[in-house]
Amino acid sequence: MGASLPLNPVIAMPTISEGNGGGPSEDLFELSTAPYLQNLTESSVTILCITNAKAHSWIEFGPKTLNLRTETHSDGFVQANNSLHKIQLCGLQAHTTYKYRVASRPIVKFDPYDLVFGETVFSNMFSFTTPATHADSVSCIILNDIHDRPYSFSDLLSLCGDFKYDFVALNGDMFDFQTDEKQLIDHLIEPCTTLFASERPFLMIRGNHETRGKYARHFKDYFTYKDNEYYFSFKQGPVHWIVLDTGEDKEDSAPAYGEIVCFDQFRETQAIWLETELEKLEFKDCKYRVVLMHIPVFHSGDWHGTMHCRKLFHPIFEKHGVDVVISGHTHTYGIHPPNNEHRYPIIIGGGPKTDTRTVIQLKADNRQLQLKMIRDDGLVVGEYSID
Numbered sequence: 001m002g003a004s005l006p007l008n009p010v011i012a013m014p015t016i017s018e019g020n021g022g023g024p025s026e027d028l029f030e031l032s033t034a035p036y037l038q039n040l041t042e043s044s045v046t047i048l049c050i051t052n053a054k055a056h057s058w059i060e061f062g063p064k065t066l067n068l069r070t071e072t073h074s075d076g077f078v079q080a081n082n083s084l085h086k087i088q089l090c091g092l093q094a095h096t097t098y099k100y101r102v103a104s105r106p107i108v109k110f111d112p113y114d115l116v117f118g119e120t121v122f123s124n125m126f127s128f129t130t131p132a133t134h135a136d137s138v139s140c141i142i143l144n145d146i147h148d149r150p151y152s153f154s155d156l157l158s159l160c161g162d163f164k165y166d167f168v169a170l171n172g173d174m175f176d177f178q179t180d181e182k183q184l185i186d187h188l189i190e191p192c193t194t195l196f197a198s199e200r201p202f203l204m205i206r207g208n209h210e211t212r213g214k215y216a217r218h219f220k221d222y223f224t225y226k227d228n229e230y231y232f233s234f235k236q237g238p239v240h241w242i243v244l245d246t247g248e249d250k251e252d253s254a255p256a257y258g259e260i261v262c263f264d265q266f267r268e269t270q271a272i273w274l275e276t277e278l279e280k281l282e283f284k285d286c287k288y289r290v291v292l293m294h295i296p297v298f299h300s301g302d303w304h305g306t307m308h309c310r311k312l313f314h315p316i317f318e319k320h321g322v323d324v325v326i327s328g329h330t331h332t333y334g335i336h337p338p339n340n341e342h343r344y345p346i347i348i349g350g351g352p353k354t355d356t357r358t359v360i361q362l363k364a365d366n367r368q369l370q371l372k373m374i375r376d377d378g379l380v381v382g383e384y385s386i387d
């Protein structure tokens with residue numbers, strides 16, 4: 001997962017006192033969300049946070065004390081006068097734990113020659129650990145089809161006990177449709193930061209419901225993607241992770257889309273990209289190839305989205321011998337082993353209703369890739385392993 005923001009200078013700061021400090025000032029300026037991590041690599045991470053008013057924010061961090069500070073720069077500006085803060089830390093050491101907190105000062109007056117800031121507030125202190133170079137293992141938790149039920153995050157993660165995970169993959173349809181920022185905070189960012197996202201990153205993989213509604217075109221602003229694309233691949237542990245955006249489930253011409261979508265073209269672009277990506281030498285030493293895509297290419301009816309994904313992606317999966325494809329979308333969980341139609345297993349998580357929701361745990365090392373699907377009542381409903 002590479003960097004997509006401009007490099008930011010890291011400025012050594014005088015030692016500062018630690019602690020939560022701050023809190024809402026008299027004018028009730030505050031952080032609307034805890035910070036959340038995106039795109040954590042061996043050497044960088046992006047930290048996002050939302051404030052309830054326009055502000056200037058920065059990150060204070062360091063391996064032992066908060067003696068470093070960074071903020072976002074572009075076009076000669078330090079990022080400021082915004083409420084969605086996106087700050088990348090670069091030059092990190094692999095396999096190292098860093099402490100950090102967000103600092104934010106509201107802009108209470110922004111006249112051309114008269115700029116006034118309010119009192120700085122701070123987030124709680126958090127920490128994250130960068131992956132090791134050539135790590136020989138990796139693990140993750142996969143959720144799908146939450147569909148605007150924020151309580152499902154804790155219901156499902158509570159089933160994971162002491163399962164250790166490097167990241168969480170949100171495999172599409174976290175929402176029914178996109179309305180506004182408040183929905184993003186209440187139904188995704190707040191539950192995820194409460195559970196894990198301030199200290200472990202997540203991948204927000206778009207499903208067909210993230211493409212709907214008046215706020216769908218702002219969705220990407222709230223996350224960080226490698227090369228700023230919804231489809232990407234990266235290496236972590238012995239796995240080449242491949243993320244596809246399967247787009248809408250009906251034809252682009254369906255009246256509901258108002259002739260303002262072009263997902264056929266988008267999927268075709270991804271198929272061309274995927275061929276090239278799977279040929280790249282940098283991934284040749286990965287022991288496993290794991291695909292995360294919301295709409296599965298089989299076991300998902302015959303609507304256009306499924307059939308178009310099958311036509312475009314399935315031959316590439318077969319040609320390059322992907323090891324496993326993990327999806328959602330159908331609301332019917334199942335483990336589908338290789339068969340005459342597809343030579344790779346297709347794992348489909350359930351949801352969103354109680355008694356049908358699942359969480360998938362995946363861990364891989366050089367000996368084995370293991371996958372376990374747990375239903376929301378705690379029952380293990382499927383397992384799959386590759387030696």
Ligand SMILES: [Fe+2]
Nearest residue numbers: 173207208329
């Ligand atoms: Fe879906």
